[in-house]
Amino acid sequence: MQRMRVVLNAKAGTVRDLGPERVRRTVDGALARHDLDVEVVVEEGEALARAIASAPREGYDTVVVGAGDGTVSYAASVLANTEVTLGVLPLGTMNLLAYDIGLPRDLPGALAALHDARPMRVDVGTLNGRPFHGVSGVGFFSQMALAREQVRERQGRVVGWFLALGKALMRSGRFSLEVEVAGAREPIEAYAALVTVNPFDAPGWHRSRLDGGLLEVLVAEERGTLARLKTGAEVLVNAWRDKPGIHAFTAQRVTIHARRRRAWVATDGEVERETLPLRYAIAPGALKLLVPRDAIQWRTRQSEDVT
Missing domain, CATH: 2.60.200.40 (Tumour Suppressor Smad4)
Structure with missing residues (x-):
């Protein structure tokens, strides 16, 4: 059975507005599948970083991060060059990566898109390594x-x-x-x-x-x-x-x-x-990223395969 850890930032606006336990239950229910063991944690600060960093060695196949772009970037740096897949939820201020791959800005819409998303091998950049x-x-x-x-x-x-x-x-x-x-x-x-x-x-x-x-x-x-x-x-x-x-x-x-x-x-x-x-x-191709099925990046790849 596949294992997924979802790490939500306790300071994110959606979490604060709706309450951590309500958001945790909503995320858990939306992502649950018969072939997937989902763990949802709500953390902040160093505990948030530890929950992300420890996931690969604890046997998780996918790590979903509900936080801002900085935390998503940290997760990408941890999961780059591994077989663990990164997923994102738009709970931060800018949510540039989530927006780029077409995730809806509202939590229910983003969860629905993430539920059906597929992993894509994507590039990462490095700045001074x-x-x-x-x-x-x-x-x-x-x-x-x-x-x-x-x-x-x-x-x-x-x-x-x-x-x-x-x-x-x-x-x-x-x-x-x-x-x-x-x-x-x-x-x-x-x-x-x-x-x-x-x-x-x-x-x-x-x-x-x-x-x-x-x-x-x-x-x-x-x-x-x-x-x-x-x-x-x-x-x-x-x-x-x-x-x-x-x-x-x-x-x-x-x-x-x-x-x-x-x-x-x-x-x-x-x-x-x-x-x-x-x-x-x-x-x-250093990172495996969950990308919604209707994202422009899948359409571009399909059009190139046709030509």
């Missing part, structure tokens, strides 16, 4: 993440986003960087750089492929405050890729050099001070 599942950004993006952390407990999602945007625009400044791909360096006076595991090339911040085997790097030139504001709005709707002043690179390995020794870097929603240069690489 540490795995991440989605996006990593410097400059404006790291300042945006820092500002969002400061306002999210006091404001609603939309109002908080615009307040964070304003703070990030004020704090972001010009910095000189060089993007190194295949030994060649391109110098750019920039205010933001974003590295993603496969391009977010489908409308509305979706990736058409999770297994394309490429990193995409998007760098925004420093062109003044108005240009920053415009780009910030375009980032929200993922409409900035082909705009003037945007440099795009794809590769399996990318290194970002800068004159500074350390910088704030936002990776899958978590902001850390990183030592430069920033060395990114992709690990093809």
